[in-house]
Amino acid sequence: MNQFNAHNYALRDFFEFFLDDHGSRELKEMVDLDSIDGILRKCLSIEEMREAGSFFTGQRLSTAAVLGFTKAITLNSVVLDPTCGAGNLLIEVSRQLGVEQSLLSTLTAWGAVLRGYDLHKSFIEAAKLRIVLEALNRGAEKDCSLDSALQLLSGIKVKDAMLVGRVDLADVTHVIMNPPFSNWKSPKINFWKTGKVNAASVVFEHYVRNLPLMCQISAILPDVLRSGSRYEGWRGFISQNFCGDCELAGLFNAKTDVDVFLLRGALKSDCNDVSWFPRLGDYIQLSEQFDVCVGPLVAYRDPLIGLSHPYIHSKNAPLWKTVKQFDEYRQFPGRVIKPPFVVIRRTSRPDDKYRASGTIISGKMPVAVENHMIVIKPKRATLKECRKLLKIFKSSLTNDFLNDRIRCRHLTVGIVNQIPIIRAIPL
Ligand SMILES: C[S@@+](CC[C@H](N)C(=O)[O-])C[C@H]1O[C@@H](n2cnc3c(N)ncnc32)[C@H](O)[C@@H]1O
Structure with a gap:
């Protein structure tokens, strides 16, 4: 993943030499949710991307995921992407928040709302740099050093999403995620299947078990979780603890031949109300x-x-x-x-x-x-x-x-x- 550092140097340089030119073509490009996929593909082979489960969400699905929340994101919300990669979903979330006149005050407000984890330091660094640049792109005036700006985003950090528990998640109001779709060994306890399973099912289930009741979730997941017979037990468990709906969303992107769907709703106990399939009547x-x-x-x-x-x-x-x-x-x-x-x-x-x-x-x-x-x-x-x-x-x-x-x-x-x-x- 260190190959991604070269891109981060370019983002840092851009900030240092930034001349209050918000809306410039380069600045827009750095926070473009579709371009980052091309940059990742230049740094990593497709095998490395698959192994790490690193496929960044483009603009179409990021918009759909944010619009999936039924409770508005405000400055009082805490929005977590537990597998945030280079921050695409968090950038899209920040677009729901207002901008203050200065960078410092904008990031102070955004920093209290945005949380993200990833295993890779270079992705976390990219996510934070891009959120800082997004604030400039939105018109905030640069009034602090890059280090001070990055410190305000301390909720975005290197962390294993599977080691996060109830206490860490107690104040989270919204979770947005596109977890890895790679093959993981199924956890030994509390799980519905043995052997290898899709990582997305494991991450989603972990958060359903640990997030507070009423927390909103909007997730981009591989279609096999919705339609595969292997995941029937998973669907049963989610249905009991989550109230929401599914929307088919087609291919993940033009270069990734995986069909996905959006699952969005809120955590509730004994709900049994997820419509996994369109209702056909009798x-x-x-x-x-x-x-x-x-x-x-x-x-x-x-x-x-x-x-x-x-x-x-x-x-x-x-x-x-x-x-x-x-x-x-x-x-x-x-x-x-x-x-x-x-x-x-x-x-x-x-x-x-x-x-x-x-x-x-x-x-x-x-x-x-x-x-x-x-x-x-x-x-x-x-x-x-x-x-x-x-x-x-x-x-x-x-x-x-x-x-x-x-x-x-x-x-x-x-x-x-x-x-x-x-x-x-x-x-
Ligand atoms: C499919 S990408 C999505 C990234 C980002 N959420 C987006 O939508 O653009 C999944 C990310 O999960 C990260 N990841 C994989 N396993 C993880 C774990 N156990 N904890 C935290 N992040 C993890 C990968 O490094 C990758 O960046």
Whole structure:
């Protein structure tokens, strides 16, 4: 992270030689929430960024996160970003606060409101320098040395966010965060999963456990926490202690292929009121009329022994067509599936035209299906049911449902089971 120091020297130099020229192009650039990502990428490789979980929030999401608070930020608030990086979210928070005539008095007021932690000294230094420059950018007059200005931001410091407890957080009124999304070992006590989990879930949960009741939280989190079956226990715990809502926010930025959502609300006990998914009203879900499973054949692993069967995989299943004659056969000792049924590919992306692109498999012989496909077999074993299903998969209702529930690439059996097939009660 020391590579970032070169940037901090440039910020320091700029302050020292600053000639009361607020609004200048260079000054704006130094507090620009989108440009800092490019600077970070020049200092660190993508692997280093991933390892540290250092991806700085751009202007669009920073604005959305600050607007997510339902209680106004005032000079009496204490606003914490527990993993503040180079201070983007704190800069955006400072934009809710007024500016005094002088830098000293502006930073005295801002310093009482803004708190931030990060593991890396160079990020903390950048955050403080950029907040000082932001005050100048907003029109405060430089009337003190850089050291005096930085001392006024003593609440922004090097600290491990996970070692902060109830006592330290007792006066915090608002928390804003975009925690790291890297893989962490799950904590040994009080946790819903073992093994590696997304760090964002661990940080968010730690703050839900330790912040005072009624504290506002606005967080940018990876979509897998909202839609992944692995995080069901996490969602359950958060729902019991936090009252709020989610907003889908698309890709984190143009260079980072991770879908995120905003979770915002306030800490309350026994609330059970987080709407993780858009409410659809009552509907009949696919599992009531179809059985769903992953294709049982693992091509690289399963031996070529046993009977030879028609063989279906993602490359020989033409989209939206019916396969009756088979070109490929393969020996397979495992479970084969009797037609008629539908297969869909497990991999799909939110920008695909159809998230669930299907093929009908018909004929009389049981078929070996490869495990990159999901098999959907009608309980009433007719081709008519399969055709009905393809129509449902082509509809915008299915696409919207899947995009809302599961932004990441892999469709799961659980989510396919929940696809609405008949809307019973319109909203
Ligand atoms: C995704 S970045 C977000 C930075 C900033 N909040 C923003 O939105 O631009 C996450 C930051 O968390 C920091 N971090 C990772 N683990 C941490 C920990 N245990 N305590 C404090 N900060 C941590 C990383 O150094 C990184 O700067």
